[in-house]
């Protein structure tokens with residue numbers, strides 16, 4: 001019985017990883033996000049910040065990832081990412 005444990009551990013690890021991959025809501029620009037935003041940190045950063053980042057704050061966040069942290073994201077991809085984030089993960093603007 002014991003010799004099956006490593007396999008079970010591997011299966012568990014890979015399914016945990018797969019869940020991470022599909023953790024975000026589906027949408028037309030999701031590909032741009034999963035390709036560009038998961039290289040340095042988990043995509044959970046997007047979910048964790050969605051309750052307080054507005055559209056403008058997400059724009060600033062994407063710029064910060066590019067300018068301050070050197071994320072290699074071109075203008076077109078950044079626009080697609082911002083579109084996706086504002087449609088799925090933006091908090092309502094504060095008045």
Ligand code: HEC
Pocket residue numbers: 033036037038039040041045046049061062064065069070071072073081
């Ligand atoms: C080049 C590496 C890199 C890439 C690519 C990257 N980030 Fe980040 N991100 C960071 C670093 C570094 C931090 C701050 C340190 C930390 O908390 O890990 C951070 C933090 C964050 C945070 C937490 C709030 C904050 O400002 O600290 C959010 C939200 C975030 N990133 C979103 C994104 C999104 C959306 C993308 C895709 C457009 C992205 N990141 C791509 C490096 C990156």
